[in-house]
Amino acid sequence: MRPSVERPVYMDSGILWRVLIVWFVLTLCAFAGAVYCALSQLTRYNLEPVVVSFQRDYRSFWTTFPAVTACFIERMDPIKAKSAIELFWNVTEESDPDRYQYYYEFIELLSDVSFRTNLQNFWKYQDDETLNDIDLLQLAIHVHPTLLLKIITSDVNTAVHWTPVITEVGLCMTFNSKYSEYQFSLQDVEWIGHDLLKCHYHSGQCFVRIDAMSKTVRFFIHSPFEISTAISNPTGEVSSGEELIIDFKAVEIQAAPSVRHLTPEQRRCRYPDEWISNSIRAYSFGLCQMHCRNRMAMMFCGCRPYFHVKGGWYNK
Structure with missing residues (x-):
């Protein structure tokens, strides 16, 4: 064999x-x-240091029953409205029909108030001095129909308490809501909280039945740790003699104790005791929205709608 000879390669x-x-x-x-x-x-x-895990020990699961907020479609009793006009303005239908109709339409608008539909209709009353000293919340309460809602729950040993609340869509009633304190309409009455209804995960007999009796009622189903706001979608309307059956599936999310050490920006949520402000000593998405709309009203108008004047801790 001939020996190989390696030749160097030169590169430019x-x-x-x-x-x-x-x-x-x-x-x-x-x-x-x-x-x-x-x-x-x-x-x-650093932004998302949270790991999601699922627990399947269904036998030990107890979940809180949803809250129900009920609002009458017609929130003005004509007889009470007639009495209120005579009481507040000393006007009757016989003495001054035109003036009576003027105040009647005002009370009708006041009772049917809604943050997103008819606030602009109040502009025509802004220069009326006869309305300056009227407590609008008390007037709305005065003409509101008498509560005619019968409720039956699966827990016969627990009494159900309807709480009158003033929402962004007018006066309503709610039960099993922890945060109804921040919409409590009776400002002269001390707020008293009640234990929330709970259901076992495997229970097939966990229910609430509400009879509307003689009036059409619009229902909002929401979390007990939430409120009904202007953007809440109603679950349904029930007229006299009708029945609405709704089945719910509970999904409960809990955070490990170590999650609390993260910032709200990292976990992208807040705990209920992380207050929105000193005036609202709690937190929920609905409360935050309501608080922002309240501040915007004060910023742009110098006043706020009467349904943002809440009882309980809200005014303190």
Whole structure:
């Protein structure tokens, strides 16, 4: 065999420098990419350091029953409205029909108030001095129909208490709501909380039955730790003699104690005791929205709708 002879390969110096530059750039890009991936993972961990896990021990699951807010479609009793006009303005239908009709339409608008539909209709009353000293909330309560809702629950040993609340869609009633305190309409009455209804996960006899009796009622079903707001979608309307049956599936989310040490920006949620402000010593999405709309009304109008004047801790 003939011995092989390795011959040296000579490369132009210009090409050599180009090759070195290309490899240097590739190495630098690879290093920069590795650093970028590491920093991205670190940033993601700092922003979302939460791991979701599921527990399937259904036998020990007890869930809180939903809250129910009920609002009459017609929230003005004509007989009570007639009495209120005579009481507040000393006007009767016989003495001054035009003035009586004027105040009657005002009370009708006041009773049917809604944050997102008819607030603009109050502008025509803004210069009426006869309305300046009227407590609008008390007037709305005065003409509201008498409560005619009968309720039956699966827990016969627990008494159900309807709480009168003033919402962004007018006067309503609610039960099994922890946060109804911040919509309590009876400002001269001390707030008294009640234990929430609970159901076992496997219970097939967990129910609430509400009879509307003689008036059409609009129902809002929501969390006991939430309120009904202007943007809440009603679950349904029930007229006299009708029946609405709704089945619910409970999904309960709990946070581990270590999650509390994270910032609200990291966990993207707040605990109920992380107050919105000193005036609202609780937190929920609906309370936060209501608080923002209240501040916007004060900012742009210098006043706020009467349904934002709440009882309980809200005014303190």
